[in-house]
Amino acid sequence: MAAAPDDAAAARAEHPYDRRAAGTALALGASASGQTGAAVGAMAFADLGVPGVVAVRQVVAALAVNAVVRWSPRSLDRRTWALVGTLAAVMGLMNLTIYLAVDRIGLGLAVTIEFLGPLAVAVGTSRRLLDVLAAVAAAVGVLMLVAPGPSSDVAGILLALAAAATWATYILLSRALGARLPGLQGAAAAATVLAAAWALPVLVVVLLAHPPWQALVLAAVCGxxxxxLPYPADMAALRRLPASTYSTLLSVNPVWAFLAGVVLLGERVSAHEVVGGALVVLANVVVTALPGRRSGAGLAGSPPLGPSASPSDGDDDGGARA
Incomplete structure:
Protein backbone atom coordinates (compact mmCIF):
# COMPACT_ATOMS: atom_id res chain seq x y z
CA MET A 1 0.00 0.00 0.00
CA ALA A 2 1.36 3.38 -0.87
CA ALA A 3 1.83 5.70 2.06
CA ALA A 4 -0.69 8.50 2.40
CA PRO A 5 0.93 11.59 0.83
CA ASP A 6 0.85 13.65 4.03
CA ASP A 7 2.17 10.79 6.19
CA ALA A 8 4.91 9.89 3.75
CA ALA A 9 5.98 13.51 3.40
CA ALA A 10 6.06 13.90 7.18
CA ALA A 11 8.21 10.79 7.54
CA ARG A 12 10.69 12.04 4.94
CA ALA A 13 10.84 15.47 6.61
CA GLU A 14 11.98 14.01 9.93
CA HIS A 15 15.64 14.13 10.91
CA PRO A 16 17.28 10.77 9.95
CA TYR A 17 18.01 9.95 13.60
CA ASP A 18 14.49 10.87 14.71
CA ARG A 19 13.02 8.92 11.81
CA ARG A 20 14.96 5.77 12.73
CA ALA A 21 14.18 6.17 16.44
CA ALA A 22 10.47 6.61 15.72
CA GLY A 23 10.45 3.66 13.33
CA THR A 24 12.20 1.46 15.87
CA ALA A 25 9.74 2.39 18.60
CA LEU A 26 6.77 1.76 16.30
CA ALA A 27 8.07 -1.64 15.15
CA LEU A 28 8.82 -2.83 18.69
CA GLY A 29 5.52 -1.46 19.96
CA ALA A 30 3.60 -3.23 17.21
CA SER A 31 5.38 -6.49 17.99
CA ALA A 32 4.69 -6.21 21.72
CA SER A 33 1.05 -5.33 21.08
CA GLY A 34 0.60 -8.33 18.79
CA GLN A 35 1.96 -10.85 21.26
CA THR A 36 0.11 -9.30 24.19
CA GLY A 37 -3.08 -9.49 22.17
CA ALA A 38 -2.46 -13.17 21.49
CA ALA A 39 -2.13 -13.79 25.24
CA VAL A 40 -5.39 -11.91 25.87
CA GLY A 41 -7.10 -14.03 23.22
CA ALA A 42 -5.84 -17.20 24.89
CA MET A 43 -7.77 -16.20 28.02
CA ALA A 44 -11.00 -16.71 26.06
CA PHE A 45 -10.17 -20.20 24.76
CA ALA A 46 -12.12 -21.94 27.52
CA ASP A 47 -15.38 -20.13 26.72
CA LEU A 48 -15.18 -19.51 22.97
CA GLY A 49 -12.86 -22.28 21.85
CA VAL A 50 -9.89 -21.62 19.62
CA PRO A 51 -12.00 -21.27 16.42
CA GLY A 52 -14.23 -18.71 18.11
CA VAL A 53 -11.33 -16.53 19.21
CA VAL A 54 -9.71 -16.79 15.79
CA ALA A 55 -13.00 -15.84 14.14
CA VAL A 56 -13.47 -12.70 16.23
CA ARG A 57 -9.88 -11.68 15.62
CA GLN A 58 -10.21 -12.28 11.88
CA VAL A 59 -13.26 -10.06 11.58
CA VAL A 60 -11.54 -7.25 13.49
CA ALA A 61 -8.44 -7.70 11.32
CA ALA A 62 -10.44 -7.52 8.09
CA LEU A 63 -12.19 -4.35 9.27
CA ALA A 64 -8.83 -2.80 10.16
CA VAL A 65 -7.24 -3.61 6.81
CA ASN A 66 -10.22 -2.46 4.77
CA ALA A 67 -10.32 0.81 6.70
CA VAL A 68 -6.86 1.62 5.38
CA VAL A 69 -6.53 -0.18 2.03
CA ARG A 70 -8.80 0.60 -0.90
CA TRP A 71 -9.46 -2.19 -3.38
CA SER A 72 -12.17 -3.06 -5.86
CA PRO A 73 -13.40 -6.65 -6.41
CA ARG A 74 -14.17 -5.73 -10.03
CA SER A 75 -10.49 -5.03 -10.71
CA LEU A 76 -9.45 -8.64 -10.04
CA ASP A 77 -9.31 -11.15 -12.87
CA ARG A 78 -9.86 -14.91 -12.45
CA ARG A 79 -6.21 -15.72 -11.93
CA THR A 80 -5.85 -13.03 -9.30
CA TRP A 81 -9.00 -14.23 -7.55
CA ALA A 82 -7.52 -17.73 -7.46
CA LEU A 83 -4.42 -16.37 -5.73
CA VAL A 84 -6.58 -14.36 -3.33
CA GLY A 85 -8.63 -17.43 -2.45
CA THR A 86 -5.53 -19.53 -1.90
CA LEU A 87 -3.96 -16.85 0.28
CA ALA A 88 -7.15 -16.58 2.32
CA ALA A 89 -7.18 -20.35 2.90
CA VAL A 90 -3.53 -20.31 3.95
CA MET A 91 -4.15 -17.40 6.34
CA GLY A 92 -7.09 -19.24 7.89
CA LEU A 93 -5.03 -22.38 8.42
CA MET A 94 -2.10 -20.32 9.75
CA ASN A 95 -4.30 -18.56 12.32
CA LEU A 96 -6.00 -21.74 13.44
CA THR A 97 -2.86 -23.85 13.81
CA ILE A 98 -0.90 -21.24 15.78
CA TYR A 99 -3.72 -20.69 18.25
CA LEU A 100 -4.31 -24.42 18.64
CA ALA A 101 -0.59 -24.74 19.34
CA VAL A 102 -0.72 -21.91 21.89
CA ASP A 103 -3.59 -23.72 23.63
CA ARG A 104 -1.46 -26.87 23.97
CA ILE A 105 2.16 -25.79 24.47
CA GLY A 106 1.99 -22.14 25.50
CA LEU A 107 2.45 -18.83 23.73
CA GLY A 108 6.22 -18.46 23.93
CA LEU A 109 7.09 -21.92 22.65
CA ALA A 110 4.44 -21.86 19.90
CA VAL A 111 5.48 -18.45 18.54
CA THR A 112 9.19 -19.35 18.62
CA ILE A 113 8.63 -22.53 16.61
CA GLU A 114 6.34 -20.65 14.22
CA PHE A 115 9.15 -18.19 13.51
CA LEU A 116 10.98 -21.00 11.71
CA GLY A 117 8.66 -20.33 8.75
CA PRO A 118 9.97 -16.92 7.70
CA LEU A 119 13.48 -17.98 8.72
CA ALA A 120 13.27 -20.88 6.26
CA VAL A 121 12.17 -18.50 3.47
CA ALA A 122 15.05 -16.14 4.22
CA VAL A 123 17.63 -18.92 4.30
CA GLY A 124 16.16 -20.53 1.20
CA THR A 125 16.62 -17.33 -0.79
CA SER A 126 20.20 -16.82 0.40
CA ARG A 127 23.49 -18.34 -0.71
CA ARG A 128 25.52 -17.39 2.36
CA LEU A 129 27.13 -20.10 4.47
CA LEU A 130 26.44 -17.92 7.50
CA ASP A 131 22.71 -18.18 6.89
CA VAL A 132 22.93 -21.96 6.75
CA LEU A 133 24.81 -21.95 10.06
CA ALA A 134 22.11 -19.69 11.49
CA ALA A 135 19.46 -22.17 10.38
CA VAL A 136 21.36 -24.98 12.12
CA ALA A 137 21.54 -22.86 15.28
CA ALA A 138 17.78 -22.27 15.07
CA ALA A 139 17.16 -26.00 14.70
CA VAL A 140 19.29 -26.69 17.78
CA GLY A 141 17.39 -23.96 19.60
CA VAL A 142 14.05 -25.57 18.79
CA LEU A 143 15.31 -28.96 19.97
CA MET A 144 16.31 -27.37 23.25
CA LEU A 145 12.95 -25.62 23.46
CA VAL A 146 10.80 -28.70 22.98
CA ALA A 147 13.10 -31.05 24.96
CA PRO A 148 11.84 -34.18 23.19
CA GLY A 149 10.75 -36.89 25.57
CA PRO A 150 7.80 -39.04 26.72
CA SER A 151 6.08 -36.02 28.25
CA SER A 152 6.39 -33.78 25.17
CA ASP A 153 3.16 -32.54 23.64
CA VAL A 154 3.85 -33.85 20.16
CA ALA A 155 0.52 -32.63 18.78
CA GLY A 156 1.17 -29.09 19.99
CA ILE A 157 4.67 -29.07 18.51
CA LEU A 158 3.36 -30.37 15.18
CA LEU A 159 0.67 -27.68 15.15
CA ALA A 160 3.32 -25.00 15.71
CA LEU A 161 5.41 -26.47 12.89
CA ALA A 162 2.31 -26.45 10.67
CA ALA A 163 1.86 -22.77 11.53
CA ALA A 164 5.49 -22.18 10.54
CA ALA A 165 4.94 -23.93 7.21
CA THR A 166 1.80 -21.93 6.47
CA TRP A 167 3.59 -18.69 7.41
CA ALA A 168 6.33 -19.50 4.90
CA THR A 169 3.68 -20.30 2.29
CA TYR A 170 1.89 -17.07 3.12
CA ILE A 171 5.05 -15.06 2.44
CA LEU A 172 5.57 -16.69 -0.95
CA LEU A 173 1.92 -16.28 -1.95
CA SER A 174 1.95 -12.65 -0.81
CA ARG A 175 4.91 -11.95 -3.07
CA ALA A 176 3.17 -13.60 -6.00
CA LEU A 177 -0.02 -11.63 -5.36
CA GLY A 178 1.96 -8.45 -4.81
CA ALA A 179 3.27 -8.77 -8.35
CA ARG A 180 -0.33 -8.61 -9.63
CA LEU A 181 -1.86 -6.04 -7.27
CA PRO A 182 -0.29 -2.82 -5.96
CA GLY A 183 0.52 -2.32 -2.32
CA LEU A 184 -1.61 -4.30 0.11
CA GLN A 185 -4.70 -4.72 -2.03
CA GLY A 186 -4.09 -8.47 -2.22
CA ALA A 187 -3.86 -8.79 1.57
CA ALA A 188 -7.05 -6.74 1.99
CA ALA A 189 -8.90 -8.89 -0.53
CA ALA A 190 -7.74 -12.13 1.10
CA ALA A 191 -8.66 -10.85 4.56
CA THR A 192 -12.14 -9.95 3.34
CA VAL A 193 -12.68 -13.34 1.70
CA LEU A 194 -11.52 -15.15 4.83
CA ALA A 195 -13.71 -13.07 7.15
CA ALA A 196 -16.79 -13.64 4.98
CA ALA A 197 -16.31 -17.31 4.15
CA TRP A 198 -14.84 -18.71 7.36
CA ALA A 199 -14.96 -16.39 10.35
CA LEU A 200 -18.53 -15.11 10.14
CA PRO A 201 -20.23 -18.55 10.17
CA VAL A 202 -18.13 -19.53 13.18
CA LEU A 203 -19.13 -16.31 14.91
CA VAL A 204 -22.80 -17.17 14.40
CA VAL A 205 -22.27 -20.56 16.06
CA VAL A 206 -20.38 -18.94 18.92
CA LEU A 207 -23.11 -16.38 19.51
CA LEU A 208 -25.81 -19.05 19.46
CA ALA A 209 -23.95 -20.81 22.29
CA HIS A 210 -24.36 -17.66 24.44
CA PRO A 211 -20.79 -17.39 25.70
CA PRO A 212 -19.98 -14.99 28.55
CA TRP A 213 -19.71 -11.41 27.34
CA GLN A 214 -16.30 -11.18 28.99
CA ALA A 215 -14.97 -13.83 26.62
CA LEU A 216 -16.23 -11.91 23.59
CA VAL A 217 -14.58 -8.76 24.92
CA LEU A 218 -11.29 -10.61 25.39
CA ALA A 219 -11.45 -11.94 21.82
CA ALA A 220 -12.25 -8.48 20.48
CA VAL A 221 -9.36 -6.97 22.46
CA CYS A 222 -7.17 -9.68 20.94
CA GLY A 223 -8.24 -8.51 17.49
CA LEU A 229 -3.22 -1.36 16.44
CA PRO A 230 -0.11 -3.10 15.05
CA TYR A 231 -1.26 -2.71 11.43
CA PRO A 232 -0.94 1.10 11.19
CA ALA A 233 2.13 1.03 13.47
CA ASP A 234 3.84 -1.40 11.10
CA MET A 235 2.98 0.79 8.13
CA ALA A 236 4.40 3.87 9.84
CA ALA A 237 7.54 1.96 10.87
CA LEU A 238 8.14 0.74 7.32
CA ARG A 239 8.01 4.33 6.05
CA ARG A 240 10.88 5.17 8.37
CA LEU A 241 13.05 2.04 8.33
CA PRO A 242 14.64 -0.19 5.67
CA ALA A 243 12.81 -3.51 5.34
CA SER A 244 15.88 -5.38 6.62
CA THR A 245 16.01 -3.29 9.80
CA TYR A 246 12.27 -3.70 10.32
CA SER A 247 12.55 -7.47 9.93
CA THR A 248 15.46 -7.64 12.35
CA LEU A 249 13.54 -5.73 15.00
CA LEU A 250 10.64 -8.13 14.68
CA SER A 251 12.96 -11.00 15.54
CA VAL A 252 12.11 -10.05 19.11
CA ASN A 253 8.61 -11.52 18.66
CA PRO A 254 9.44 -14.75 20.56
CA VAL A 255 10.77 -12.67 23.46
CA TRP A 256 7.53 -10.70 23.70
CA ALA A 257 5.58 -13.96 23.45
CA PHE A 258 7.44 -15.54 26.36
CA LEU A 259 6.99 -12.38 28.46
CA ALA A 260 3.27 -12.14 27.66
CA GLY A 261 2.84 -15.83 28.46
CA VAL A 262 4.55 -15.46 31.83
CA VAL A 263 2.85 -12.20 32.88
CA LEU A 264 -0.68 -12.73 31.54
CA LEU A 265 -1.08 -16.50 31.32
CA GLY A 266 1.10 -17.62 34.22
CA GLU A 267 3.26 -19.80 31.98
CA ARG A 268 6.55 -21.05 33.41
CA VAL A 269 9.79 -20.71 31.49
CA SER A 270 12.62 -23.14 32.16
CA ALA A 271 16.33 -22.59 31.56
CA HIS A 272 16.42 -24.78 28.45
CA GLU A 273 13.56 -22.75 26.95
CA VAL A 274 15.44 -19.50 27.56
CA VAL A 275 18.56 -20.85 25.85
CA GLY A 276 16.61 -22.41 22.98
CA GLY A 277 14.56 -19.28 22.40
CA ALA A 278 17.71 -17.15 22.45
CA LEU A 279 19.26 -19.32 19.73
CA VAL A 280 16.22 -18.91 17.49
CA VAL A 281 16.16 -15.13 18.01
CA LEU A 282 19.91 -14.94 17.35
CA ALA A 283 19.50 -16.93 14.13
CA ASN A 284 16.79 -14.51 12.97
CA VAL A 285 19.01 -11.52 13.73
CA VAL A 286 21.97 -13.03 11.87
CA VAL A 287 19.89 -13.72 8.77
CA THR A 288 18.22 -10.31 8.69
CA ALA A 289 20.79 -7.89 10.10
CA LEU A 290 24.23 -8.81 8.83
CA PRO A 291 25.41 -7.36 5.49
CA GLY A 292 25.56 -9.45 2.36
CA ARG A 293 22.01 -10.77 2.47
CA ARG A 294 20.17 -10.67 -0.81
CA SER A 295 17.49 -7.98 -1.05
CA GLY A 296 14.00 -9.27 -0.36
CA ALA A 297 15.04 -12.23 1.76
CA GLY A 298 13.96 -10.56 4.96
CA LEU A 299 11.78 -12.15 7.55
CA ALA A 300 8.27 -11.19 8.27
CA GLY A 301 6.86 -9.82 11.40
CA SER A 302 3.38 -11.17 11.97
CA PRO A 303 1.46 -11.98 8.83
CA PRO A 304 -1.54 -9.79 8.04
CA LEU A 305 -4.50 -11.10 9.74
CA GLY A 306 -2.38 -13.74 11.25
CA PRO A 307 -0.30 -13.90 14.42
CA SER A 308 2.39 -10.14 11.59
CA ALA A 309 3.72 -9.77 7.17
CA SER A 310 6.69 -9.78 5.13
CA PRO A 311 8.17 -6.84 3.35
CA SER A 312 7.92 -7.52 -0.34
CA ASP A 313 11.04 -8.15 -2.37
CA GLY A 314 12.89 -4.89 -2.65
CA ASP A 315 9.98 -2.98 -1.13
CA ASP A 316 10.53 -1.13 2.09
CA ASP A 317 6.87 -0.29 2.43
CA GLY A 318 5.31 -3.66 1.94
CA GLY A 319 4.67 -5.14 5.37
CA ALA A 320 1.29 -5.89 6.80
CA ARG A 321 -0.32 -7.46 9.79
CA ALA A 322 -3.62 -8.72 10.83
Missing part, protein backbone atom coordinates in the same frame (compact mmCIF):
# COMPACT_ATOMS: atom_id res chain seq x y z
CA UNK A 224 -7.56 -4.87 18.30
CA UNK A 225 -4.16 -5.47 19.92
CA UNK A 226 -2.99 -8.11 17.45
CA UNK A 227 -4.32 -6.48 14.28
CA UNK A 228 -5.98 -3.07 14.42
Missing amino acids: VMSSA
